[in-house]
Amino acid sequence: MTARKKRLDPRKKPVQNRSKVTVDVILLAATQVFESHGYAAGTTNRIASRAGVSIGTLYQYFPSKEAIAVALLERHLTETDHRLHEWVGHMVVEQHNLCEALHDYVTGMLEMHAKQPRLQHILLEETPLPERVHQALLEAEQHAAKTVAGLIRLYPEVRSNCFEHTCFVIVQTVESLTHRYAAHPDDQFIPRATFVDEVVKMIIAYLKCDMNPHNEVL
Amino acid sequence: MTARKKRLDPRKKPVQNRSKVTVDVILLAATQVFESHGYAAGTTNRIASRAGVSIGTLYQYFPSKEAIAVALLERHLTETDHRLHEWVGHMVVEQHNLCEALHDYVTGMLEMHAKQPRLQHILLEETPLPERVHQALLEAEQHAAKTVAGLIRLYPEVRSNCFEHTCFVIVQTVESLTHRYAAHPDDQFIPRATFVDEVVKMIIAYLKCDMNPHNEVL
């Protein structure tokens, strides 16, 4: 009914190696089950079954279904952050130009979403998450925006006014569009490469444009 | 488990006026309940309770929970299409310039999503819909893109190359960004007006830019 507190800490932490493997196997199975069934229909019994462990084993390490979702989301945030920093590193070291950099960025986001088109969505929208997780999510999003801004700012052809707002919009745009595109792989009427090109084109135009308050190009 | 067929036609169609009112009340309640609980947790009993009718009454007009969701989605598509055409009419009649037109478009989409931030999402992503509904949805989306394209094409300052792809990206962008912005009203660190301005700015820059294949502005 109303949102009530649930245990998130496991009753047992894995100490031996086989149990650590078990935890990994369960999380992998949970990813697959949530991907193909959604959160509500992704039952704990199904997850255990897919993982090849008994339902009792699952509840040894995850005291509730919610705890599994939280663990998956934390993993996802960590991975995203890692990939983003790796990307910035590559771009700086190899001195790619703005177009190449953005191309890489959009392609990378597209690939990430293509691998698990629904999972992020399910965790963010279908799963009732505790407040602290929601906060962590917002912080991760803003951190990502700052990381991207840090790279883009290095390019001299980019205009400097409203830079923070601009980067916010860009990050949201790429995140939204790539997710949306990857979510429906069957019915695309724009080929993937074209899509990436168009998005990059839009961002570059946006980054270079200079307008007065009435949005007329100067 | 797997997707099985379910009844979608009601066992009784409302003929008297009070029953038509009942149907409306149920759909309104369903909107609210799905909004605040999601699809899976939005139980039929809760919907009936919120509507102030008995569970039996609900099942007189909606033979399954899924039928309620389908009805809501069809309503939503109709309303969206209607608003879009109204918008095009206004813009043409009152001869607004491109900036004003886009401003109106983005603001309108933002308002629509602000009214029911989760509903569209829930119906599209959480609800297992029959194939024909999914098809109708795709068609509606492409129809919307064409409608928008029809208006934008009237403005001479807009470049003409890749027009179809460009409009597809624009529609997806506005849809995604406004939805995302409206979905989290509490934690926005960009004010609403600024957000709209920035999105419009990006679209105009994208519509006017002319680039070679390597995305260098000519």
Added chain:
DNA sequence: TATAATTATGAGCAAATACTCATATTAAAT
């Protein structure tokens, strides 16, 4: 007013599901 058609009711059923616990198995420690 009497009869028929329509609409509303809600207790309860069958199925699904998150989760428990007493017990068995395996690995580490002594």
Added chain:
DNA sequence: ATTTAATATGAGTATTTGCTCATAATTATA
């Protein structure tokens, strides 16, 4: 080899939920 700790098991339970159906109340019709 023996004891102890860690890990795995899965039948079973309490609860939830979509939905039915026999009956009652209301409105239309004759």
